[in-house]
Structure formats: structure tokens, C-alpha cells
Amino acid sequence: MRAVVMYAPGEVRVDETERPTIVEPTDAVIKLAATCICGSDLWPYRGADDVHHQPMGHEYVGVVEEVGADVVEIRVGDFVVGTFFSSDNTCEICRAGYQTHCVHRGPGAVPGAQAEYARIPHADGTLVATPAMPDHDLVPSLLAASDVLGTGWFAAVAAEVGPGKTVAVVGDGAVGLLGVLAAKQLGAERIIAMSRHADRQSLAREFGATDIVEERGDAGVERIKELTDGLGAHSTIEAVGTQESMMQAIRATRAGGHVGYVGVSHEVVLPGEELFFSGVHLHGGPAPVRRFLPELIKLIWDRAIDPGKVFDLTLPLEQAAEGYRAMDERRATKVLLTV
Ligand SMILES: [Zn+2]
Numbered sequence: 189m190r191a192v193v194m195y196a197p198g199e200v201r202v203d204e205t206e207r208p209t210i211v212e213p214t215d216a217v218i219k220l221a222a223t224c225i226c227g228s229d230l231w232p233y234r235g236a237d238d239v240h241h242q243p244m245g246h247e248y249v250g251v252v253e254e255v256g257a258d259v260v261e262i263r264v265g266d267f268v269v270g271t272f273f274s275s276d277n278t279c280e281i282c283r284a285g286y287q288t289h290c291v292h293r294g295p296g297a298v299p300g301a302q303a304e305y306a307r308i309p310h311a312d313g314t315l316v317a318t319p320a321m322p323d324h325d326l327v328p329s330l331l332a333a334s335d336v337l338g339t340g341w342f343a344a345v346a347a348e349v350g351p352g353k354t355v356a357v358v359g360d361g362a363v364g365l366l367g368v369l370a371a372k373q374l375g376a377e378r379i380i381a382m383s384r385h386a387d388r389q390s391l392a393r394e395f396g397a398t399d400i401v402e403e404r405g406d407a408g409v410e411r412i413k414e415l416t417d418g419l420g421a422h423s424t425i426e427a428v429g430t431q432e433s434m435m436q437a438i439r440a441t442r443a444g445g446h447v448g449y450v451g452v453s454h455e456v457v458l459p460g461e462e463l464f465f466s467g468v469h470l471h472g473g474p475a476p477v478r479r480f481l482p483e484l485i486k487l488i489w490d491r492a493i494d495p496g497k498v499f500d501l502t503l504p505l506e507q508a509a510e511g512y513r514a515m516d517e518r519r520a521t522k523v524l525l526t527v
Pocket residue numbers: 275276277278279280281282283287289290291292
């Protein structure tokens with residue numbers, strides 16, 4: 189089968205590889221309907237994470253081809269949406285809604301989903317079947333649910349977004365934009381998107397942003413304060429993962445407010461004294477997308493939300509290298525790869 193492999197930073201190839209097979213009796217093998225490139229794939233692409241001959245991709249939707257002997261819920265022929273970490277969905281941590289921290293999770297993200305087939309561990313816990321085969325036009329939105337929508341949604345929940353709240357969103361990548369969509373769905377009164385790109389600003393508005401702030405860093409914090417009677421936002425979504433973005437999120441939040449941080453943290457160091465005096469709640473980490481999948485699939489199935497709009501470039505799998513370049517150069521927000 190064809191699969192995307194990152195040989196080294198900046199070096200992406202499409203290789204002919206072995207089609208995965210069932211290894212554990214709880215596995216499933218799925219045939220991908222579509223896959224995509226994640227903002228987090230840019231960390232190794234840019235050399236910020238080590239990478240050597242790594243099969244890429246952790247966002248996926250597709251049809252179940254084969255299941256192991258112990259798989260009972262998921263059946264061959266189901267159309268499924270899965271999550272980037274596998275989880276049994278039965279342990280105490282999973283049942284508390286933190287499936288990304290499942291005690292049986294395994295060492296890392298489900299690898300190799302930018303491919304024609306993928307092996308999914310803990311199929312019954314990790315995968316959610318759609319009510320039927322989806323219409324073709326729903327596939328991008330279901331694919332978005334696999335990570336970026338679920339992650340933006342968790343960020344909003346972690347930031348305690350709700351009716352009457354003012355929400356600030358730091359980061360205008362796919363997760364930030366879908367954090368805006370989540371905030372709108374969760375009833376936020378005012379949603380301030382921080383973005384300096386016209387196309388992303390317009391999608392943010394479409395998803396429910398009421399205000400746009402172009403300034404960054406301390407100037408961005410000042411603008412948020414001006415828009416909130418000097419207090420800061422009730423809820424702030426942090427969807428970048430850098431020192432600047434994290435401090436921007438904390439400083440843009442009022443005392444007693446909440447920051448939901450989902451940008452994969454890269455060398456962020458928090459100043460204890462400033463945190464102590466901020467009075468801000470922090471919650472985040474790798475989003476337990478599995479917790480939200482049934483609800484998100486229903487919203488997509490009912491056409492209540494259209495998160496697939498974050499895909500602004502579609503390429504065949506063979507052109508994955510161009511997809512990575514386009515995202516790296518910010519010519520594309522998120523790239524869908526057809527299989
Ligand atoms: Zn578990």
C-alpha cells in the first residue's frame with residue numbers, strides 16, 4: 189500500500205509499504221476514506237521534534253476491513269471515526285472522560301494514518317461507527333472530528349466555555365478555528381479570535397467569532413483587556429503551544445477565569461509567581477477526543493456544524509510532500525489527502 193513517511197525534517201515521501209494486519213485480538217484494520225496533515229506534524233517537519241523514517245498521520249476515517257477475535261462492538265463494513273491515541277474506554281481514567289490517558293494506551297499516537305490502510309489498537313474503545321455510510325460531502329467534517337474538532341472542543345470545555353461567557357482564542361490554525369466553532373455551540377456570548385490572516389479571520393467569523401484581534405503578545409493582551417472592561421476573558425483557548433501563546437492566554441484571562449490549553453507544549457516554562465497571583469485555572473493537554481466523538485458525529489450527521497470547512501486544500505496522497513510545504517508556508521490551514 190502507499191503510505192506517507194517522513195525520512196527527516198522537511199523530507200516527506202510516499203512509499204510502498206506493507207499493508208497492516210491484525211496483531212492483537214483487540215485490533216481492527218481500516219481502509220482510509222480520507223486522511224489529513226495535522227499542525228502538529230509540522231513540529232518534526234520543521235526539526236522541532238526528532239524524526240527518522242517515521243510513518244505519518246494520526247487523523248482518520250474509513251471502513252473497517254478486518255477485526256481481531258476480541259472485537260465485539262465494531263464490525264467489518266462499519267464506517268468509523270477514530271482518535272489519535274487508542275483507548276480501551278473501560279478503565280477508570282477512560283470512564284472519567286480522559287481517554288487520552290488510558291492506562292492501556294500504548295506508547296504513542298496511532299501511527300501511519302496517512303496511508304491506504306491503518307491498524308487501530310483497542311478498536312472497540314477507540315473507534316466510533318457512524319449511523320450508516322456517510323454522504324460523500326460529510327467525510328471532511330467526520331475527519332475533522334478525529335482530531336482538530338475534538339481538540340478544539342475539549343479546549344473550550346476545559347476553558348469552561350458556556351452561556352454568557354466571553355471567550356478569547358489564541359491561535360488561528362485548524363484547532364483554534366474549531367475552538368471558535370465549539371465556543372459558539374457551547375453558548376458563548378462573545379468570541380474573540382486572535383488572527384492576522386484575512387482568510388482565517390473570515391472563517392473564524394463564519395464559525396461564530398464576534399471580534400477579531402490582530403495584535404499579538406502583550407499588545408494582544410491589551411486589546412483583549414480593552415474589549416472586556418479591563419478584566420480579561422472568562423475563558424481562553426490556547427491552541428499553539430509556544431511560550432508566547434501560553435503567556436498570552438494566561439494574561440488575557442481574568443482572575444477566576446479558565447485557560448484550556450491544547451497546543452502541544454514546546455519548551456513552555458511557566459513563571460510560578462505570575463501564575464500564583466493570576467488566580468487563573470489551567471487545564472488541558474492531549475484532548476480526550478473519544479469523550480466527545482458520539483456527540484460530534486451526531487452534530488455533523490444532523491448537519492448542525494460543518495467543521496470540514498477548515499480543509500482549504502485537497503491533494504491526492506501522492507502529493508503529500510506538497511501538502512506539508514503548503515501548511516509549513518501557511519499557504520494552507522489544513523490539507524486533506526484523498527486516498
Ligand atoms: Zn482506558
